[in-house]
Amino acid sequence: MMPAPSAVLSVRVTPAERDLLAAAAEQAHTNLSDFVRRKALEAAEIDVLDRRVVTIPAEHWEQFERWVHAPAKPVPVPDEASAPFFDGALHGELMLLRCRACGTYQSPIAYIGVPLRARCVTCFCGELEWAPSSGNATLYSFALMHQLYDQAFAAELPYNIAVVETEEGVRLTSQVVDCLNDALEIGMPLMVTFERCSDEVAIPKFRPL
Numbered sequence: 001m002m003p004a005p006s007a008v009l010s011v012r013v014t015p016a017e018r019d020l021l022a023a024a025a026e027q028a029h030t031n032l033s034d035f036v037r038r039k040a041l042e043a044a045e046i047d048v049l050d051r052r053v054v055t056i057p058a059e060h061w062e063q064f065e066r067w068v069h070a071p072a073k074p075v076p077v078p079d080e081a082s083a084p085f086f087d088g089a090l091h092g093e094l095m096l097l098r099c100r101a102c103g104t105y106q107s108p109i110a111y112i113g114v115p116l117r118a119r120c121v122t123c124f125c126g127e128l129e130w131a132p133s134s135g136n137a138t139l140y141s142f143a144l145m146h147q148l149y150d151q152a153f154a155a156e157l158p159y160n161i162a163v164v165e166t167e168e169g170v171r172l173t174s175q176v177v178d179c180l181n182d183a184l185e186i187g188m189p190l191m192v193t194f195e196r197c198s199d200e201v202a203i204p205k206f207r208p209l
Contacts (some may be wrong), residue, residue, distance in 0.1 A: 040133050134168070140163045172204070189209040
C-alpha cells in the first residue's frame, strides 16, 4: 500500500519569496511569523480533511501538544472610548492621543481597563484627539517571561514583554516579534506590525527594521 503524502510544516524560502510573504502578511495586518503559521495550519487542516497524514517532528511534539491543548488567548473588547484605537489597528495604523493645544502625543491608555487620560500630560489642556503615529519606535526596555501564568501562552515560553518608545515620544508596553530573544537590544529600531486576534480586533506589536 502506498504511504499517504505528508504535509510540509517548514520550508526554505528565497529572499524574494520571503519579501512576498512579508507583503502578504502586511496586507493581512499581521506579522510574518503568525501569517506563515496560519497558512501552514490551513494547509494542515486541508490535509486532515483529505485523510492525509500530518507529520510532526518528534523534537517539536511536546510544544505542539501544548499549543493544541492551550486555551484561547484573551482578546481585548473595544468600547466607545477605545474604538478609534482598534479601528486604526485594523487598518494598519497605530493611533495615539494628541493634544490640540500643544501637539504633545500621549499613550491612549495607562493599562487595560483604565479610563483614557482626559487631559494633556504637558499643558493640561482637555482637548485631545486621535492621530496616527509614524509606526517607528525604539526598544526602551524588555523582560523575558519564563514563568507560566496563563496556559494560553504556554507554547510561546519564553516570550518577551517589551516597552517601546515611539517616534512621537510615547512609551507603550507591547512585544517584539520576528526576532529571537537573544537578538533583542535596547535602542534597536522597530516598526509597528499588527496581530489579528479576530475579525474585529488587531493589536499592535513591533518588529525589527
